[in-house]
Amino acid sequence: MITRILNFARAKNFAFRCIAIGVVLALVAAVCLAQLAATQLINGQQTALAATQSRTLSVPLSAKRGRVLDANGTVLAQSVDRYTIVANPEAAQDFVPITCTGENDDECHEIDGEPVGVKGAAAVARLLASVLDMNAMELGASLSVDGQYVVLKKDVTPQVKRSIEDLNLGGIVWGELSDERVYADDNLYGALLGGVDAEGVGVSGIELMENELLTGTDGKKVYQQGNGGEEIPGTVTESTEAVDGSDVTLTIDSDVQWYVKKVLREAQEKYGSDWGIAVVQRVSDAQIVALADSDEISAGSDDAKLGTSRAVSEVFEPGSIGKVISLAGYLQTGQHKISDQFEVPDSYTLDGQTYKDSFTHGTEHWTLAGILEQSSNVGMILAAENYTDEQRYEYLTKFGIGQDSGLGLPGESSGLLASASSWDTRTRNTVLFGQGYATNALQLTNAIATIANKGVKQQQSIIKSVTDADGKTTETTTSDATRVVDEQVAADVLNAMESVSEHYSSFVKVDGYRMAAKSGTAEVVGSDGTISSVISDYSVIIPADNPQYVVTVVLKDPQGSYGGLTAGPVAADICAFLMQKYEVPVSSAREDAIPVNW
Known part of the structure; x- marks a missing residue:
């Protein structure tokens, strides 16, 4: 009996344990089922979204x-x-x-x-x-x-x-x-x-x-x-x-740019100049064909990123090239004709200020064309007797001096041209021969190109065209041109400039081609803060009988100083290359020279 009771108790305990285990398993299954239901029905979208986001990449x-x-x-x-x-x-x-x-x-x-x-x-x-x-x-x-x-x-x-x-x-x-x-x-x-x-x-x-x-x-x-x-x-x-x-x-032609850069480096070595700048501009459309300096700077380098092109940023007194602007002003305002005659000494005192020519001479009989040909400072002052300060300033600005070139090149300086009202008794006369104001090579080139272009000043350009990603090309257009002087005035000034070129023809020439030019030499402030440095420059129009290009060369402190002796031969070298590269027809003989003496 006792044995049966013990066996029953054991069986009952086993059954109880089985039921308990079954209940626990049922509860676990219920929890898992509930979790699965929650995952599938409640959190399914969030889980799937999280999985998708982990695989999603934004590139x-x-x-x-x-x-x-x-x-x-x-x-x-x-x-x-x-x-x-x-x-x-x-x-x-x-x-x-x-x-x-x-x-x-x-x-x-x-x-x-x-x-x-x-x-x-x-x-x-x-x-x-x-x-x-x-x-x-x-x-x-x-x-x-x-x-x-x-x-x-x-x-x-x-x-x-x-x-x-x-x-x-x-x-x-x-x-x-x-x-x-x-x-x-x-x-x-x-x-x-x-x-x-x-x-x-x-x-x-x-x-x-x-x-x-x-x-x-x-x-x-x-x-x-x-x-x-x-x-x-x-x-x-x-x-x-x-x-x-x-x-x-x-608009720049790399062949021309290469040659200009080459001759500038050679000139720097030959004349011992601190630096050189050159601009080549086509007369017909004022496009810049070359814009170079003698600096050795690599594009993309730190020097290139932190600095600006010297050809753009350097300003200087142009010296006697500025006489071209004054001469054009005299003629346009009716002050003189190009053939007017003057007796010109080598020095002259006005309002307590004495002015001298660059060379000693007696009283010469020069026409106005001859004054430019001889580059006489005294002659320019004598011819300006009735040329007011306002007119002096007006024509400097009309020719672009002290004005932004409009090219938009970073670091370009507009130069320095003070208002006429601020000029002292000396400056009002030195501006007649290119001193008392500062310009850059681009401004100076376009001023001379205005004479070459029959008195019409055009907007310079350095961007020829833009081609978008679809291959559509848009040619660059410039603003309307401005007439600065009459065509006859420009022709007379060009004629006088050709006489200047002939004056230097023994060492500045291009065989077969007539040139119209003007040299300049200006004493400027040096590194020591005194007037101890020299700017030598030369601008030339070629061919003179059918103007195609204007070339300007500027040298700082060359041995030999005078622009015609240093910058002149460099400009002629560039001109010779242009004539050959672009196969420009040779010039006809000159038959219209205006007398320079009387």
Whole structure:
């Protein structure tokens, strides 16, 4: 009996335990079922969204910066394909390298035939270090941060990007297309082209001046990526194509620019000048064919980014070239005719101020044309007896002195021309022969080109055309031209300038071509703060009988000083090259010379 009772109790306890276990299992199953229901019915969308977001990548599509070309289509500046190497730090921290077995080379990892030895961000850093030529510890630090996007290195070549792809780090490290700015013949244009900053934005020169046109519009692509970093087909949710920047074509001819740069360097060595500047301008359309200086600055360099082209920024007193403007003013205001006769001593005192010519001579009988031919300061003052201060200022400004050239080149100086009311008794007369004001080579060239263009001043240009990303080319147009002096006045001044050229013909000439020119020499303030430096310049119109080009050369402190003796031969050298390159017909014989003596 007792045995039966004990057996019943044991059976009852077993049954109770089975029921208890069943209840517990039922409760667990109920909880799991409830969790599954919650996951599927309540949190399903959030979970799926989170999974999608973890796979979704927004990749910027970089627009390429437009090119800068010369007038012949030669590329001067362009952006070449480069890559920005980026990584997913979170994926890098979970990385476990796969040991190479000889049968899994397409997915394994090793360094110089040896296992990586570590895992996580350190392993990724070790694999990348030699390929990117970077310190492994620094790379490891960059990969140990929070987030899914970090830039490791910019401006990587396509070859390096392909080497990274061979490391089997898909989904962890990849390359995004970018570009690098490179320049052809970098010393030829130097600071005139300028450069861009680390973000590809123009900061100087033409790169800055035309930055808006050269800069494209970046795009974007949003898609889901697989475990290997590849795009999952059909998952693109947003795609905006990048629009490249426009190409900008200059008016400058690189052949001429090269030759001008060459002769400036030779002149600097020959005459021992501190620097040289030259401008070549076409008469018909005022386009700048060459704009060069003797400085050795590479486009895109720090010097180019921080500085400006000397040919643009340097200002100086033009000296006797300024007499061309005064002569044109005398004729246009009816003060004189070009054949008017003067008795000219070598010195003259007016209002307590004494003025001298550059050479000693007796009282000469010169016409107004002869005064220009002999470059007489005294003669210019004698001819200005009734030429008011207001008229002196008016014609300087009409010819562009002290006025912005309108080219828009960064760093260009407008020069210095004080108002007539501020002139003292000496300055009012020195402005007649190119002293007492400052100009730059572009202004001076366009003033002479106004005479070459029959008295009409045109807007200079250095941008020939712009071609957008769709290939549409728009030619650059300039503002309306302005008549400064009558055609006959311009012709008379040109005639007198040709006599000046003949005056220097023994050492400044181009065989077969007539030239109209004016030299200048001005004493200016030197580095010691005293009047100890000299500017020598020379502007020439060629051919004189059918003006095609104006060439201006400016030298600082050349040995030999006088513009006609130093800058003149340099200008003639450039002119000879122009005549040959552009196959300009030779000149007819001169038969209309205005008398210079009486």
